[in-house]
Amino acid sequence: MYEDMVTARLYEERLQEEYMEGKRPGFDISAGEVPGELHLAAGQEAAAVGVCHHLRDDDTVTAPHRPHHVAIAKGVDLKRMTAEIFGRETGLCHGKGGHMHLFDPDVNFACSGIIAQGCPPAVGAGMAAKKRNTDSVAVAYLGEGAIDQGGFLESLNMASVHDLPVVFVIEDNDWAISMPKERVTSPQDGSARADGFDMHGVRVDSDDARAVYEAGAEAVGRARDGNGPTVLEVQVHRRMGHFMGDPETYRPEEDQERAAERDSIERLAADMREFGIDDEELEEIRDRAAERVDEAVTWAKQQPLPEPEAAHDHVFTNPPSGVTDEEPEFSDAGAAAGGDD
């Protein structure tokens, strides 16, 4: 769990650096190595690993537009995810999706750039599991800014009324872009939404990965045992802006300082030291994570960009006549990564 959290943090820090390459001086969003917007999740790792560490590959996770930490915790292929973020042909989505739209069917991970819209598909995955009589579960991640969306509220009702194995994980980082929670959401305890839908709701009011782990065990266990859905809200802290380039002029300095102070990774490390794990072991874990991140980024940057014509492929699985859908040629590296076979 600690290793995944550290990996996620180092990954975000590395992406931050890579993203700014070529975008200076000034900040030009359409220049540089990494295309498009980039939403980083440093400070939110506890919510990802505390729940995902109870999941199997056959369990489904839907993540929002800030997905990397959840993807890492769910076991998404880090190299191909990175290649996707760099817009490469051998990326998870062949360069079509990008960082907000990562799909890894091998571990049943998907995400969407539209707020709360991962909730209904998670309900669908839960429904499929129930109909097929399997014990797999579905977890939908969303931010606290998304809990006012119809898509979330309608999903709670569906999950509850059909008693589906779904866990809704709200990552409460206090900010919906520039909108502080207290000005746009009532009531502010997202887990209390569960009460209105006759389902379990629990809030972990700290960045404590161990507490999330325990709450996650209960919620995932409940779903897996056929005892219905849960809303699990976790207080996290957004250490960065909403997106890279966000000037954050709306955000008081105290809030940024608080986010920097309350670090779930340091907190977990302190706990581990208490359990007798020494600094050397922690450092080893960190080195392993750093190496993994470096390998993924190095590999991704060596991958080819897609051919422009590849834009026309993949509109349909079964293209109607007259629509081309030729698979792009894959390099050896892609095939080695299990790219397209």
Next chain:
Amino acid sequence: MSSQEQQQTGRTATMSDAMVEAIASEMRADEEVFYMGEDVADYGGIFDSTTGLLDEFGRDRVMDVPISETAYLGAAVGAAQAGMRPIAELMFVDFFGVAMDQIYNQMAKNTYMSGASVSVPMVLTTAVGGTYNDAAQHSQTLYGTFAHLPGMKVVVPSTAYDAKGLMHNAIRDDDPVVYMFHKRLMGIGWMPAPDGPKTPVPEEEYTIPFGKADVKREGDDVTVVTLGLHVHRALEAAETLAHEGIDAEVIDLRTLKPLDRETVLESVRKTGSLVVVDEDYQSYGVTGEIISSVAESDLDALEAVERVAVPDVPIPYSRPMEDAVIPGAEDVAEAVRSVGE
């Protein structure tokens, strides 16, 4: 005011400044005008669509809303039906699906269904367009989608001058107006705009009537009809073509509903050739509409025709593919050359 008259006013402004100037002026003149949307108050609009309005008008009239498009766009419909003049911003046009019932079935249809006993004097502002690699859920223009269903007026400015005049008109109009501004034209710090949209803008208020296209460049050989960002790409193409001895006329539609078919027809009668350029999907869109309008009215005037639009694929993330599907100046020039042959 004609293009010549515009040149005589000394002061230039970005498209976002011009838009905001019109909004502020209408808010000063009429207490019933207010603005609501996500991140429009403290942030000033992600795309600078409301910069400075909070300082002058306060939170009652410049309202940050929850990420609940159904609720706040529907609330704008309700407030408009109650006689106020709300402006409601949908941050990205791509998010329309979350609230489509309020847009298509309420905002657009209530006037008609009520036998005009109710009117809906609201403006729906929304950011459109790609060119910055943000993938399929944040890069669409959807001009055709909004112009297709009846009941809404649809405005697409391409310059600061037009943006201001059209915004004055939009706020004063008694019908719902969809005001679609292209991110790439706004003059945002982190997304450099081409030179074209920053134009002279008079300080006093003025209106530009809906349904009046603007001939942005006069020419005798080929008529190029377009809108939004692609006005500037067409003008760039026209400069290239001028060196080759091809004199292209560039028409900026400015509004899609109502649509100035007459200006297009007159131009085609003069040039004989028509190229329609659109950043929206090709099928069932602006290109087909313009060409069929000319063909229906005066088939004999039409010697040659081409359309340049996004092929029917979602906007891909990776740069080579996005560049391939969004028409560039060279694609426009190529189409003009081909009708000239």
